[in-house]
Amino acid sequence: MGDIKVHELRYPCSKCPLRALSVFRDLDDGELQFISKFKRGELAVERGATVLVEGNHSAHLYTLLSGLAFRYKLLHDGRRQILNYAMPGDLLGLQAGLLGEMQHSVEALSPLLLCVFERERVFDLFKNHPGLSYDITWIAAREEQMLDENLLSVGRRSAVERAAYLLSFLYARLQRTKAAFGAFRVLPITQQHVADTLGLSLVHTNKTLRKLAQRGLLSWREGGCEIKDAEGLLATARWAGLAETRRALI
Amino acid sequence: MGDIKVHELRYPCSKCPLRALSVFRDLDDGELQFISKFKRGELAVERGATVLVEGNHSAHLYTLLSGLAFRYKLLHDGRRQILNYAMPGDLLGLQAGLLGEMQHSVEALSPLLLCVFERERVFDLFKNHPGLSYDITWIAAREEQMLDENLLSVGRRSAVERAAYLLSFLYARLQRTKAAFGAFRVLPITQQHVADTLGLSLVHTNKTLRKLAQRGLLSWREGGCEIKDAEGLLATARWAGLAETRRALI
DNA sequence: CGCTTACTTGAGTCTGGTCAAACGGGGTGG
DNA sequence: CCACCCCGTTTGACCAGACTCAAGTAAGCG
Numbered sequence A, B: 001m002g003d004i005k006v007h008e009l010r011y012p013c014s015k016c017p018l019r020a021l022s023v024f025r026d027l028d029d030g031e032l033q034f035i036s037k038f039k040r041g042e043l044a045v046e047r048g049a050t051v052l053v054e055g056n057h058s059a060h061l062y063t064l065l066s067g068l069a070f071r072y073k074l075l076h077d078g079r080r081q082i083l084n085y086a087m088p089g090d091l092l093g094l095q096a097g098l099l100g101e102m103q104h105s106v107e108a109l110s111p112l113l114l115c116v117f118e119r120e121r122v123f124d125l126f127k128n129h130p131g132l133s134y135d136i137t138w139i140a141a142r143e144e145q146m147l148d149e150n151l152l153s154v155g156r157r158s159a160v161e162r163a164a165y166l167l168s169f170l171y172a173r174l175q176r177t178k179a180a181f182g183a184f185r186v187l188p189i190t191q192q193h194v195a196d197t198l199g200l201s202l203v204h205t206n207k208t209l210r211k212l213a214q215r216g217l218l219s220w221r222e223g224g225c226e227i228k229d230a231e232g233l234l235a236t237a238r239w240a241g242l243a244e245t246r247r248a249l250i
Numbered sequence C: 001c002g003c004t005t006a007c008t009t010g011a012g013t014c015t016g017g018t019c020a021a022a023c024g025g026g027g028t029g030g
Numbered sequence D: 001c002c003a004c005c006c007c008g009t010t011t012g013a014c015c016a017g018a019c020t021c022a023a024g025t026a027a028g029c030g
Helices: A029-038 A092-100 A119-128 A132-155 A159-182 A191-198 A202-214 A231-235 B029-038 B096-100 B120-127 B128-158 B159-181 B191-196 B203-213 B230-237
Strands: A004-007 A039-045 A051-052 A059-068 A067-073 A080-087 A105-108 A112-118 A219-222 A223-225 B004-007 B040-044 B050-052 B061-067 B069-074 B080-086 B105-108 B110-118 B220-222 B224-227
Touching: A029 A119, A029 A132, A029 B029, A039 A105, A039 B029, A039 B224, A051 A223, A059 A092, A059 A119, A067 A191, A067 B128, A080 A191, A080 B128, A092 A132, A092 B128, A105 B050, A105 B069, A105 B203, A112 A119, A119 A132, A119 B128, A132 A159, A132 A191, A132 B040, A132 B069, A132 B080, A132 B096, A132 B120, A132 B128, A159 A202, A159 A223, A159 A231, A191 B128, A202 A219, A219 B203, A231 B110, B029 B040, B029 B120, B029 B128, B061 B096, B061 B120, B061 B159, B069 B230, B080 B191, B096 B120, B096 B128, B105 B203, B110 B120, B120 B128, B128 B191, B159 B191, B159 B203, B159 B224, B159 B230, B203 B220
Parallel strands: none
Antiparallel strands: A004 A039, A039 A112, A051 A105, A059 A112, A067 A080, A067 A105, A219 A223, B004 B040, B040 B110, B050 B105, B061 B110, B069 B080, B069 B105, B220 B224
C-alpha cells in the first residue's frame, strides 16, 4: 500500500466541484448538511496504491472525488480479472460496508482524492435520510448495470469489439465529469490492464489494439491510451453508447 | 410472453415459507406489516415465459418465491449472454424500479411463483422503513458480488473450471432454500444455457460437460443436469465455495 | 549508462469455434 | 400404432482466434 495521508478538507461538501456539475442530482439542505458531517475526511492516494483489499473488513466507504482506479479479483494462481473502473462520483467499498467483507480489491491508476465515510454511520443515513438511501441503492443498481454490460462484452463480443467497447465506455464515462477536475490527455492504463479487463492475453491484446490504432481510432503513447476517434470506436464496438441521465452522488 | 395470471395470495407474507427459513433475516412487526401491504399479489409464470424485457419500464418489482429463472442480455445479432440466475428470495426488476428501464431480460426456466410489488411504492419503503431500505441495498450489493465472481470466471477461468464453477455455484445456491418448496432433481437448464452463461459455443460446452460427466461429477438427463458430486465440482473449479451468512428478503 | 517497464513482433501450439451429421426421446397427426 | 418431426445432445473433421514462448525495441529513471 503506497503513502496515504488524511488532511484538512480541501473540498467541503458545500463546495463540492462534482456536485456542482449538472450530471449529478441536487440534494436538499438537510441532506447536504448530513453528508457534510458524514464525510469524515479526504484521503489522497498515490498512483499504484491499493485502496481496498479483497478479504478485508474496511471501516470506511469512499466516494472518488478525482482520479481513476480499478476494481479487480484474483484467482489463486495470480490470474487477474478487472471488473470495472472507478471514476469521479463513484462509490467504493459498499460491499464491505454492507456485506462485511470486500470480495474484490481496488487500485489507483492515477493519484486519487477520496471522500472518506464512516462505515458505522451508514445506518444513520438509512434511518434519517430516505433520499440518500435511495441514492445509494441507485448507485448500486447502476454499478450492476455496468457489470452486466461488461459481462456481455467478455462473454460474447469478439476481441476487437471488446477492446473498442471498453475504450469508448471509459472515454464516455470520463467525459461526464471532466469539467470538475479536468480530463486525462491519455488514459493512464497499460495494455496489461486492458488485457485483464477483456479476459485476453497481453500479446493478443497488443495485436488487437494495434488494429484499432491502424484504423486511426486510438494511439498508445506516454504510457497510456489516447482516444482519437470516439465515434469510430463506438461503431466498431457496435455499441449503443452510454445512456445516462443525471445520477446520484453521495 | 406465456400465460400470466394474478390470483389470490396463496402465501401471505406472515406465512411466507421462505422467511421461515433460517437463511433469511427476521423482520420486526412493523416491517412485516408494511411488506404485507407492499406485496400487491402473486404472479404465476410458465416455464419459458419472459418475465421482464430489456428496454421496458416495468411497473413492478418481484421477489421470486419459487422456481428458477435467468437474467440475460442480447447483442444486436442475437448472441446471448446469461448474466445470472434467479432463485427463491431473489429480487427482480430493481434496475427498472430505480433507474427507470430494464437493461436485461428475465426468462423462466421452470414454473415460477413471484411476489409482485408496486414500483411506485418503493419510495414509501425508503421513507418509512430504513431497515428494509438497507436490506434492498444489501441485496443489490450481493447481486453485484455474484456478478463479479461470474465475470472473473468468464474472463479468466478455463472452460472446465468455468463449467464446474457454474454448476457448483447453482447447486450451492439452490441448497440454501430447498427446504421451502423442495429441490429440483435435475437443474432445468439446457447445454445452450450453460454455453451462454460461460461465454462458450454449444459444441465446446457439450465436450466440456462430457469431461465432467466422465469424471462422475454430473450427468445430463431428463432434459437437465444432475449434480452427482458437488465436492468434486468445487475442487475442479478451484473455487472457495459460497460464503454466505443470513441474507435479506423483501 | 545500465536497468526496468511496457510495447511490439514473429513462430508455433492449442483451446475453442464452425460446420455437418447423426442420434434419441417425446409428442403429434395420420 | 406408427411415421415423422422437433429439440436437444453427441461426435467428428477442420479451422481460426487466442495463447505461450521468445526476443527485440523504446522510453524513462537512478
